[in-house]
Amino acid sequence: MFDLMTRHWWVLALRGAFAILFGVVAWVWPHITLWVLVVLFGAYALVDGVTAVAQAVRGTTGGPRGLLAVSGAAGIVLGIVAMAWPGVTALALLMLIAAWAVVTGVLEIVAAVSLRRELRGEWMYAVTGAISIVFGILLFAWPVSGALAVVWLIGLFAILFGAALVGAALRLRGLGKRAEGRGAGMGAASPHWR
Secondary structure (H helix, E strand, O other), X not given: OHHHHHHOHHHHHHHHHHHHHHHHHHHHOOOOXXXXXHHHHHHHHHHHHHHHHHHHHHOOOOHHHHHHHHHHHHHHHHHHHHHHOOOOXXXXXXXXXXXXXXXXXXXXXXXXXXXXXXXXXXXXXXXXXXXXXXXXXXXXXXXXXXHHHHHHHHHHHHHHHHHHHHHHHHHHHHHHHHHHHHHHHHHXXXXXXX
């Protein structure tokens, strides 16, 4: 599993880049209409969900693969629903986003806990889950009245979440390179032992 994750670190980085891009777009155009917000969020959730499902399909058997598939399927469903009915109210959108953030966060923390024996630095993956849960709880507890505040909160969440994912991906890449270096060093040293 560790080898698979280090080889495909770029998938996690891609998810993070999409999250950051979504957050920046939300901040650059804070006066976008609710319809545009719904479509942007739907597109983000759909791309993130498809990426997560693709990563689960390419993975090995085990718990994290199933959790990733469930998280990805939830993102796909939410993205399709958001794009099919863009006229939903701001409160309904807020509750959908909050529920999605909490569910995704819980699944990411569970995946981080199950990977703790295979991966050092799994706490970064758990941090993305914790950020997601806190964001969802804040949205449930503080139903924001203005679309501008929703855009800023969603943008902030997406940027923090994306940055944490990119950080975790770069850490995986570094761990993979170190593991390859140790493997190559052992192979190069073996003829001297003979």
